[in-house]
Amino acid sequence: MKSAERLRDAERTRADLLEIATEIFSEQGYSGARVDEIAERTRTTKRMIYYYFGGKEGLYLAVLEAAYRRIRETEQSIHADDLAPVEAVRRIAELTFDHHHGHPAFIRLVSVENIHHGQHLGKVESLRDLGTPAASLLDVVLARGRASGELRADVDAIDVHMLISSYCVFQVANSATFGYLFGRDMLAPDVRERHRRILGDIVVGWLTAH
Amino acid sequence: MKSAERLRDAERTRADLLEIATEIFSEQGYSGARVDEIAERTRTTKRMIYYYFGGKEGLYLAVLEAAYRRIRETEQSIHADDLAPVEAVRRIAELTFDHHHGHPAFIRLVSVENIHHGQHLGKVESLRDLGTPAASLLDVVLARGRASGELRADVDAIDVHMLISSYCVFQVANSATFGYLFGRDMLAPDVRERHRRILGDIVVGWLTAH
DNA sequence: TCGCTAATGTACGAAACGGTACATACAATG
DNA sequence: CATTGTATGTACCGTTTCGTACATTAGCGA
Numbered sequence: 001m002k003s004a005e006r007l008r009d010a011e012r013t014r015a016d017l018l019e020i021a022t023e024i025f026s027e028q029g030y031s032g033a034r035v036d037e038i039a040e041r042t043r044t045t046k047r048m049i050y051y052y053f054g055g056k057e058g059l060y061l062a063v064l065e066a067a068y069r070r071i072r073e074t075e076q077s078i079h080a081d082d083l084a085p086v087e088a089v090r091r092i093a094e095l096t097f098d099h100h101h102g103h104p105a106f107i108r109l110v111s112v113e114n115i116h117h118g119q120h121l122g123k124v125e126s127l128r129d130l131g132t133p134a135a136s137l138l139d140v141v142l143a144r145g146r147a148s149g150e151l152r153a154d155v156d157a158i159d160v161h162m163l164i165s166s167y168c169v170f171q172v173a174n175s176a177t178f179g180y181l182f183g184r185d186m187l188a189p190d191v192r193e194r195h196r197r198i199l200g201d202i203v204v205g206w207l208t209a210h
Numbered sequence: 211m212k213s214a215e216r217l218r219d220a221e222r223t224r225a226d227l228l229e230i231a232t233e234i235f236s237e238q239g240y241s242g243a244r245v246d247e248i249a250e251r252t253r254t255t256k257r258m259i260y261y262y263f264g265g266k267e268g269l270y271l272a273v274l275e276a277a278y279r280r281i282r283e284t285e286q287s288i289h290a291d292d293l294a295p296v297e298a299v300r301r302i303a304e305l306t307f308d309h310h311h312g313h314p315a316f317i318r319l320v321s322v323e324n325i326h327h328g329q330h331l332g333k334v335e336s337l338r339d340l341g342t343p344a345a346s347l348l349d350v351v352l353a354r355g356r357a358s359g360e361l362r363a364d365v366d367a368i369d370v371h372m373l374i375s376s377y378c379v380f381q382v383a384n385s386a387t388f389g390y391l392f393g394r395d396m397l398a399p400d401v402r403e404r405h406r407r408i409l410g411d412i413v414v415g416w417l418t419a420h
Numbered sequence: 421t422c423g424c425t426a427a428t429g430t431a432c433g434a435a436a437c438g439g440t441a442c443a444t445a446c447a448a449t450g
Numbered sequence: 451c452a453t454t455g456t457a458t459g460t461a462c463c464g465t466t467t468c469g470t471a472c473a474t475t476a477g478c479g480a
Contacts, residue, residue, distance in 0.1 A: 030239075113386070167377075170372070170380065201419065218426080245468060
């Protein structure tokens with residue numbers, strides 16, 4: 001067991017850098033982030049970024065990987081087997097909604113990565129088939145719904161996931177411009193609650209339309 | 211009438227800078243864009259960026275304004291008065307969809323601006339109430355639909371606009387990461403056509419649900 | 421045609437920025 | 451408790467990047 005007050009602790013230094021870097025990359029973008037600023041806000045120095053991550057890009061890749069790993073864990077914890085298909089999709093939508101609102105830094109990182117055409121994503125081996133859990137979860141529910149005739153049969157899991165992702169990502173990633181142009185603070189609790197319910201209505205309304 | 215071959219043409223130089231800057235800012239982000247690169251790709255020099263726009267930020271603001279102005283013009287050209295409410299909302303959704311796919315640079319600029327928390331948007335006076343046209347267009351259609359009982363009454367124009375925007379923006383802005391993780395090329399013509407139809411189904415299915 | 425101003429080009433500077441060489445101290449191990 | 455390699459801090463370097471001082475010319479109006 002290690003002491004909590006060691007002056008040198010590789011794991012702690014690594015974690016410290018990763019945490020601050022996540023915040024700064026998500027707030028300023030890849031090019032906008034400054035290695036000096038990241039280092040300044042940790043208890044260690046810039047030297048360690050190069051020691052542990054090889055450089056700015058290596059640090060960014062590590063941030064990306066850690067962020068995506070957390071997402072995957074959350075997704076895998078969702079269980080909707082015990083609900084009727086209609087309620088299951090609503091529940092999946094709402095949980096996704098909550099998760100996005102609860103992890104804005106991750107959502108912003110995705111935006112950053114897209115600005116750069118996803119050129120870094122492919123470099124992280126462990127993120128190869130990250131989409132699978134979310135898709136297969138929906139796949140099961142949709143199959144049940146199709147079988148019972150409650151859900152429409154002309155859409156697949158990715159279609160549904162894309163709708164849910166679109167709506168949730170937009171809430172967080174575009175809150176600044178949309179909120180400004182339409183005078184609606186998307187992060188306010190009551191507005192958020194309304195949108196959460198609306199997303200459920202949208203998904204259910206669509207999938208049950210005939 | 212001006213000659214097309216003048217060596218000095220303020221308007222042309224300005225337009226040239228604006229066009230290239232739009233491309234580069236949307237491709238690389240604000241911090242990632244390089245003034246030297248922008249200048250290199252025009253027929254003029256870096257000096258002119260400072261002469262006409264005051265600096266990098268001024269150029270970015272001008273790009274933002276020009277891009278949003280084009281959006282507004284398109285939105286104002288949409289007329290849906292001669293369609294039944296249900297068909298009108300589907301048409302609005304599809305036209306928005308086409309517009310987003312047709313102007314990816316603009317969509318990416320919005321992402322860039324959101325990365326920076328919309329801090330520049332407020333500095334451009336002419337963008338103060340840009341959301342109005344899109345909202346009021348939908349407002350009219352929704353009112354008609356409510357009156358005839360064809361459309362649900364518990365949603366407003368901004369709710370609907372947000373759904374449409376979410377879906378359309380996501381298609382363009384997140385095509386890199388989503389396409390990679392789920393193996394679906396969102397820019398391929400057949401996929402695009404499918405998504406276009408799906409968006410219509412989603413909006414109509416939602417608004418006509420009871 | 422001539423002069424004056426708007427427009428443009430060149431060359432350079434200062435600061436920011438990513439990265440590294442080198443020295444050193446802590447702590448696990450035997 | 452001596453040894454050794456991991457972990458860390460300091461100081462610095464070369465390049466990039468935004469911005470500007472200064473010189474020059476095109477073309478409009480008188």
